Amino acid sequence: NAGVTQTPKFQVLKTGQSMTLQCAQDMNHNSMYWYRQDPGMGLRLIYYSASEGTTDKGEVPNGYNVSRLNKREFSLRLESAAPSQTSVYFCASTRDPLTGELFFGEGSRLTVL
Amino acid sequence: AQTVTQSQPEMSVQEAETVTLSCTYDTSESDYYLFWYKQPPSRQMILVIRQEAYKQQNATENRFSVNFQKAAKSFSLKISDSQLGDAAMYFCAYRKGDSNYQLIWGAGTKLIIKP
Numbered sequence: 001n002a003g004v005t006q007t008p009k010f011q012v013l014k015t016g017q018s019m020t021l022q023c024a025q026d027m028n029h030n031s032m033y034w035y036r037q038d039p040g041m042g043l044r045l046i047y048y049s050a051s052e053g054t055t056d057k058g059e060v061p062n063g064y065n066v067s068r069l070n071k072r073e074f075s076l077r078l079e080s081a082a083p084s085q086t087s088v089y090f091c092a093s094t095r096d097p098l099t100g101e102l103f104f105g106e107g108s109r110l111t112v113l
Numbered sequence: 114a115q116t117v118t119q120s121q122p123e124m125s126v127q128e129a130e131t132v133t134l135s136c137t138y139d140t141s142e143s144d145y146y147l148f149w150y151k152q153p154p155s156r157q158m159i160l161v162i163r164q165e166a167y168k169q170q171n172a173t174e175n176r177f178s179v180n181f182q183k184a185a186k187s188f189s190l191k192i193s194d195s196q197l198g199d200a201a202m203y204f205c206a207y208r209k210g211d212s213n214y215q216l217i218w219g220a221g222t223k224l225i226i227k228p
Contacts, residue, residue, distance in 0.1 A: 042220050043206075045215065048214040050214070098210075102158070102216075105157070106155065106156050
């Protein structure tokens with residue numbers, strides 16, 4: 001009963017380092033999302049993928065890249081990490097993007113020093 | 114631009130009592146969806162309840178119900194018979210009816226349950 005799985009759960013980076021957050025879902029969902037969550041703010045959409053091979057920018061895409069490797073996996077890459085990217089990152093998926101029921105991973109806490 | 118406001122950063126309630134969390138939103142659209150999500154300390158967000166704007170009847174899911182006031186652009190969540198497991202961050206979110214991915218989120222309300 002895995003649902004949405006994110007790795008790693010915690011990561012500390014130095015400014016300028018790169019890393020990739022991995023996300024996989026086993027619910028056969030077409031739509032997948034990457035959000036960031038900062039204190040005192042709601043979730044903000046970084047990137048979205050409606051299906052394998054397609055990606056779209058969300059509200060805060062600068063500094064990030066994504067890859068929809070296949071239907072199950074949607075990765076988020078930070079090419080040159082900055083302290084402003086310190087956040088908790090959530091991957092989510094849904095069978096029907098219009099109904100809005102998103103299924104979330106447990107989150108990845110990233111600290112950039 | 115659409116916005117979602119949760120004016121209560123933190124609320125507390127005695128176990129078994131009722132609590133209402135507030136949410137207001139700003140939109141010029143007539144067709145949209147509203148949601149309440151719960152984020153327990155384990156951090157995994159889960160859907161609590163959903164309301165379609167075209168439906169006049171307030172949504173209900175067991176102990177959770179909403180008071181949807183479309184004209185006032187208000188969407189509050191009522192939790193009856195509060196339980197310790199209800200302790201969490203609660204987020205209100207809005208989606209346009211013709212949008213396939215853009216959810217606008219409130220900043221959240223932390224709900225504390227007193228035993």
